[in-house]
Amino acid sequence: MGGGSVAVKAKAKKKTAPAPQTATPASTHPISADLEVRIRKRFPNPEGTFNLNVHFRALAGFTILFGASGAGKTTLLDCIAGLSDPDEGRIVVGGEDLYDSEKKRNIAAWKRRIGYVHQDLALFPHLTAEENIAYGLRSLSATERTSRSREILARFRLDRLRDRLPAQISGGERQRVALARALVTEPRALLLDEPLAALDRPTKSSLVSDLRKWNQHHRIPILFVTHHGEEVFALGDEVIVLDTGRIVAQGRPHEVMRAPRLETVAQLAGFENIFDATVQALHEDRGTMTCRLGKDAVELETPLVRAEVGSRLRVGVRAGDLLLATEHPRGLSARNILPGTIRRLEQRDVIIAAMVDCSGTEFEAHLTLAARDALQLGTGKSVWVVVKTHSCHLMGM
Amino acid sequence: MNWQALWLTVRLAAIVSTLLIAIGIPIAYWLTYSRWRWKFLVEAAVALPIVLPPTVLGFYVLVALGSRSPLGRWWESITGHTLAFTFEGLVIGSLLYSLPFAVQPFAAAFGAVDSRLLRASASLGDSPVLTFRRIVLPLSKAGLVTGFALSFAHTLGEFGVVLMVGGNIPGVTRTISIDIYDQVQTANYSSANHTALLLLIVSFLVLSIVYGLNRRPWAVGPWR
Numbered sequence: 001m002g003g004g005s006v007a008v009k010a011k012a013k014k015k016t017a018p019a020p021q022t023a024t025p026a027s028t029h030p031i032s033a034d035l036e037v038r039i040r041k042r043f044p045n046p047e048g049t050f051n052l053n054v055h056f057r058a059l060a061g062f063t064i065l066f067g068a069s070g071a072g073k074t075t076l077l078d079c080i081a082g083l084s085d086p087d088e089g090r091i092v093v094g095g096e097d098l099y100d101s102e103k104k105r106n107i108a109a110w111k112r113r114i115g116y117v118h119q120d121l122a123l124f125p126h127l128t129a130e131e132n133i134a135y136g137l138r139s140l141s142a143t144e145r146t147s148r149s150r151e152i153l154a155r156f157r158l159d160r161l162r163d164r165l166p167a168q169i170s171g172g173e174r175q176r177v178a179l180a181r182a183l184v185t186e187p188r189a190l191l192l193d194e195p196l197a198a199l200d201r202p203t204k205s206s207l208v209s210d211l212r213k214w215n216q217h218h219r220i221p222i223l224f225v226t227h228h229g230e231e232v233f234a235l236g237d238e239v240i241v242l243d244t245g246r247i248v249a250q251g252r253p254h255e256v257m258r259a260p261r262l263e264t265v266a267q268l269a270g271f272e273n274i275f276d277a278t279v280q281a282l283h284e285d286r287g288t289m290t291c292r293l294g295k296d297a298v299e300l301e302t303p304l305v306r307a308e309v310g311s312r313l314r315v316g317v318r319a320g321d322l323l324l325a326t327e328h329p330r331g332l333s334a335r336n337i338l339p340g341t342i343r344r345l346e347q348r349d350v351i352i353a354a355m356v357d358c359s360g361t362e363f364e365a366h367l368t369l370a371a372r373d374a375l376q377l378g379t380g381k382s383v384w385v386v387v388k389t390h391s392c393h394l395m396g397m
Numbered sequence: 398m399n400w401q402a403l404w405l406t407v408r409l410a411a412i413v414s415t416l417l418i419a420i421g422i423p424i425a426y427w428l429t430y431s432r433w434r435w436k437f438l439v440e441a442a443v444a445l446p447i448v449l450p451p452t453v454l455g456f457y458v459l460v461a462l463g464s465r466s467p468l469g470r471w472w473e474s475i476t477g478h479t480l481a482f483t484f485e486g487l488v489i490g491s492l493l494y495s496l497p498f499a500v501q502p503f504a505a506a507f508g509a510v511d512s513r514l515l516r517a518s519a520s521l522g523d524s525p526v527l528t529f530r531r532i533v534l535p536l537s538k539a540g541l542v543t544g545f546a547l548s549f550a551h552t553l554g555e556f557g558v559v560l561m562v563g564g565n566i567p568g569v570t571r572t573i574s575i576d577i578y579d580q581v582q583t584a585n586y587s588s589a590n591h592t593a594l595l596l597l598i599v600s601f602l603v604l605s606i607v608y609g610l611n612r613r614p615w616a617v618g619p620w621r
Binding site for chain 2: 081082083108109110111112113114115116118120122123124125126135136138139181182185
């Protein structure tokens with residue numbers, strides 16, 4: 001990033017916005033629901049100065065904001081909601097300027113009509129579920145307020161919890177109340193900061209489908225922050241990858257996440273296994289090549305990319321793409337079958353992470369509890385690690 | 398037991414602590430949310446009556462209420478008599494004297510409200526003032542009761558300021574603590590003991606209410 005440059009550089013490749021001097025969004029997009037953000041913000045953090053510098057446009061529907069913690073996701077949402085001020089730039093929603101440093105315009109948070117659900121929900125502890133939901137409907141008549149909040153209570157299956165206080169309902173139910181409270185005000189855009197983080201899988205997916213249904217009738221941009229790769233695929237129409245304050249990739253989830261070209265993206269996209277590798281041989285007839293991992297004797301057959309023998313690359317493999325076998329498998333299409341020893345097993349929710357040492361290179365493989373029990377896996381057990389050629393993703397160094 | 402002095406004292410304390418709710422809430426609001434860099438000076442000024450000898454405070458209040466001060470002259474031109482040595486003068490002196498006992502619990506309670514709730518309220522369309530009314534005040538109930546009770550109890554037992562500002566006029570400015578002093582001066586120990594004991598019990602009860610309430614800032618709430 002050009003540290004001292006004044007102009008804000010567009011990091012997004014796909015979407016371009018009209019330059020602020022030549023067109024006003026009101027005239028070019030009279031009824032657009034888009035959210036356009038182009039902001040810079042510097043602030044001190046433990047590692048020195050953090051520089052947020054982003055430019056993107058979110059259309060109606062889900063846009064996933066993906067990045068590790070500390071990538072600047074929450075700061076970005078705070079700026080859009082008006083809870084934090086950028087240093088410069090412009091934020092436009094539905095054709096209206098919420099913030100424009102050139103015009104010295106900065107609409108107060110409470111006038112922005114942007115729904116914001118934070119990870120810790122912030123339900124009002126002294127109000128019942130229904131009162132929480134009706135909170136933002138102050139300007140409506142009492143009957144209108146009741147009918148609107150009853151409707152959304154029903155839609156989010158919260159009817160029976162109407163008179164309970166936040167402390168008296170479960171985590172998943174609280175999440176629903178927080179979401180309903182933001183949606184019932186019919187915001188112009190919705191910001192969700194890891195709203196599913198604390199939920200178990202079934203609760204998560206039912207909440208997501210409720211949200212999707214709602215979004216079909218209310219075509220507004222929804223910015224959804226997560227650092228879980230799987231949520232990106234489950235939700236995303238569009239994904240924006242944020243890394244230390246900058247957008248490093250943007251596009252459809254399968255484009256950005258499945259074929260990462262950038263190391264940062266790869267790390268974020270859940271490649272538990274990333275190895276330095278040297279190209280040993282090219283097999284152009286087969287469309288593959290052989291790579292040696294690190295200094296060890298482990299070789300992997302990977303897809304062929306444009307590379308010279310002896311050049312250095314990085315190989316990423318998802319832990320979920322690895323197979324473990326207790327005997328040497330036969331008649332298998334996978335090209336890489338590596339002998340190894342289980343160093344340790346870790347249980348993460350319903351996943352078992354197995355750390356397998358293959359002649360000095362450690363692979364992380366994910367398997368189910370059932371698979372562990374069926375294969376009687378344990379520390380010290382000899383196994384075979386099976387890697388499909390096309391599970392190996394290559395990145396430049 | 399001097400019932401006249403007791404009734405006067407209770408009336409004074411009730412009026413003062415009620416007025417302090419109205420005066421103390423805006424001051425505490427400002428102290429909690431202002432980002433003015435010299436705010437600490439105002440905080441120090443508000444806290445001054447805690448450490449200032451009551452006679453010093455009383456002296457300045459007396460001067461300020463006297464017919465040589467603008468306030469005293471203004472009051473005289475309206476009512477025809479001075480503020481000094483009246484019940485109204487006593488109320489003004491007591492307001493200043495008990496101000497920190499209301500403002501500090503109020504400000505502490507406002508400051509203890511989770512700022513995330515305030516942010517949520519803002520994103521739901523409420524202005525800061527509305528947020529204060531709908532979120533901060535209801536969640537500060539214990540602090541408000543504490544401030545009310547403390548300023549009530551504190552006014553109940555004041556002596557120095559009353560003597561300086563109000564003197565010792567039966568039915569007008571003779572409060573219960575001055576009555577005790579009078580009784581001791583006239584060697585009427587058993588009567589002094591009755592009154593003193595009553596004051597002791599009332600003060601203990603008030604403080605018990607305060608500490609009982611503050612055991613838990615609110616009865617149900619996931620964040621405490």
